[in-house]
Amino acid sequence: REYIAGDPLNRIHWKASARTGELHTKTVDPAAVMGATLVLDLHADSYVPEKAESRQELAVTTTASIAYLLQMSGEQVGMLTNARDAAEVARWEVGAQQSLTRGDADESVVGEGVSTRLSPLLVPTRRSPVQALQIAESLARVLPGDSLTVEDLLLAEHQKLPRHAAILPVVPIVTERLAMVLAEMKLNGFASSVFVVDNEAGYREAASLLAPHNINVFHIRHERDLHEISPARIGQ
Secondary structure (H helix, E strand, O other), X not given: OEOOOOOOHHHEOHHHHHHHOXXXXXXXXXXXXXXXXXXXXXXXXXXXXXXXXXXXXXXXXXXXXXXXXXXXXXXXXXXXXXXXXXXXXXXXXXXXXXXXXXXHHXXXXXXXXXXXXXXXXXXXXXXXXXXXXXHHHHHOOEEOEOOOOHHHHHHHHHHHOOOOOEEEEEEOOOOHHHXXXXXXXXXXXXXXXXXXXXXXHHHHHHHHHHXXXXXXXXXXXOHHHHHHOOHHHOOO
């Protein structure tokens, strides 16, 4: 590719530069992604009402399938999502119903009694033979949320994520803001690929927004599309 200010000198492709008269930089495609943190967007407002439920189910299936693929490839894998945890929601609702006064109810949602139902659901990124199972068990409890957008989720949590693992958002749509967040994260050392779920127009828009940043985009229209995904194709 063409040289960008800041590229290290040992990456300059001198033969190509001499041939073209313009500086070019060598690029290296990894043989396999060095693990990944899957980022599942289940913010309710991200999904248009039409086919919302089926697309959310496909997003969950996509996340679980890629987690299994990475584990079987011997890679580390984790998951982060803005979905609500059904178990936490149930515990919070029971606690609220048992509160005897308005003051008790207030205490159940502030301070030390804050319900983690509004907190991001995280399976830490690591290499483990049961990692995909832990992710699948977490995915079995997810519900669409209405707190953090996927952009705000990444901004709030990215410092806790390992930079040597790729970021793999599974999303219904890529906004300009999400494209900029991912581009900034890539500049800070995170490799990334994006999976757009059943959205033809959204996939084309995502490709247009992310191409300038050399971020790959995959369109998952059906579960069978997942059979074409391999570690060598993601996280570059």
